[in-house]
Amino acid sequence: YHQDDYCTQVQSWTNAIPIGLGLCPWALKSRYQGRLQYITCHGNTPTDVQEMVEEHCQILCQAPLWSTCLLICPFVTKWQDDFASFDAFVRQLTTRPENSSCDNNEECRSQITFVAFHPRCYRK
Numbered sequence: 001y002h003q004d005d006y007c008t009q010v011q012s013w014t015n016a017i018p019i020g021l022g023l024c025p026w027a028l029k030s031r032y033q034g035r036l037q038y039i040t041c042h043g044n045t046p047t048d049v050q051e052m053v054e055e056h057c058q059i060l061c062q063a064p065l066w067s068t069c070l071l072i073c074p075f076v077t078k079w080q081d082d083f084a085s086f087d088a089f090v091r092q093l094t095t096r097p098e099n100s101s102c103d104n105n106e107e108c109r110s111q112i113t114f115v116a117f118h119p120r121c122y123r124k
Contacts, residue, residue, distance in 0.1 A: 004040050036068045
């Protein structure tokens with residue numbers, strides 16, 4: 001995967017907010033160990049993103065501890081100003097492990113944490 005402008009922007013934001021403010025302890029550990037990836041999904045539907053999530057679930061299940069992948073989805077127009085829709089998508093990832101294509105769904109998904117970050121929204 002190559003670093004594009006979306007990755008660069010999210011990396012700057014991650015360094016300033018979740019890492020810089022200490023909001024995401026595993027991102028800091030991942031960064032220090034060189035295991036923090038930024039990947040842009042060029043799909044424009046939630047289904048496209050789901051496919052990429054499944055691909056990276058397999059990769060993360062085989063990766064060393066503290067490996068982290070930030071999947072950036074700038075082309076899903078439905079999510080651009082609708083954090084609730086985006087957040088619901090991320091929540092369903094954690095509640096439906098049977099949809100995973102990982103070899104051992106339950107064990108694999110238990111090793112992965114999904115967190116929704118949206119540049120225009122925050123949790124109260």
